[in-house]
Every structure is written in C-alpha cells, then in structure tokens.
Amino acid sequence: MIAFPLVALITVLAVIEVMVLGVLVGRGRLRYGVPAPATSGPPEWERLNRAHLNSLEQLVLFVPLFFAYCFNAHLSSGIALGIVFLVARVMYARGYIRDPEKRAAGAALTFAVQVWLAAGAVIGLLVKIVRS
Numbered sequence: 001m002i003a004f005p006l007v008a009l010i011t012v013l014a015v016i017e018v019m020v021l022g023v024l025v026g027r028g029r030l031r032y033g034v035p036a037p038a039t040s041g042p043p044e045w046e047r048l049n050r051a052h053l054n055s056l057e058q059l060v061l062f063v064p065l066f067f068a069y070c071f072n073a074h075l076s077s078g079i080a081l082g083i084v085f086l087v088a089r090v091m092y093a094r095g096y097i098r099d100p101e102k103r104a105a106g107a108a109l110t111f112a113v114q115v116w117l118a119a120g121a122v123i124g125l126l127v128k129i130v131r132s
Helices: 003-033 043-072 075-098 100-132
Strands: none
Touching: 003 043, 003 075, 043 075, 043 100, 075 100
C-alpha cells in the first residue's frame, strides 16, 4: 500500500523545508554580519530567522495532527491536506523573507489546514472510541 510512504514522504518534506530555512539563516548570518548567538540584526536577516522559527513552530503542530488525521479520519484527504500544508509553508516563507506583509496568504492557508486536521482527527478518534 502506497499510503504510508506518502504520509512519511510529506512529513520528511516538511522537515526538510525547516532544514533548508535553517541553512538560509546560517548563510544569512555570514551575509548580514550577525554572529551567533545574536538573535537580532538587519531586517533582512530577522525575516529569514523569523520565517525559520515560525516554520519550526508550525511543524510541531503539523506532524501529530497530520498522523492523527491520516490514520483516524481519512487518509486520502489527509495526504491532500499535507501537500497543501507544504505549499502553504513555502508561500509563507517566500512571502515573509521578501516582505512581511506578503506572508498572510501562506499563514492563513497553514492555519486552515491545521484546523481541518485537528477537527478531523478529533472527530475520527471519537468515532473510533465510541465504536470500540
């Protein structure tokens, strides 16, 4: 069955996205002269750093919700939501790095996916509990 590998692939891609942003933050430290452990610097570097940190924060929410939804609510729609999440995070990071005002669409889409995953996971789990 290809479903589990797709769930795993989406999860790994979400982690890789955060890793790539981490590399960009490290390179940005050199480019913008922000020595570690400083957490403030030029606005360009701060946008890179904030996009990375926000992506890490969202990953912590996404992974358990994604797995709970996929295996307790609906696998196919969970996979589709996972793909939408990946696209939303790229939209968010690209927008924020360029201009903080341009992060709104990615942020809203990320939030919508997480709300859907959370609601679906709770409903799916409750149905399974009641039926058992």
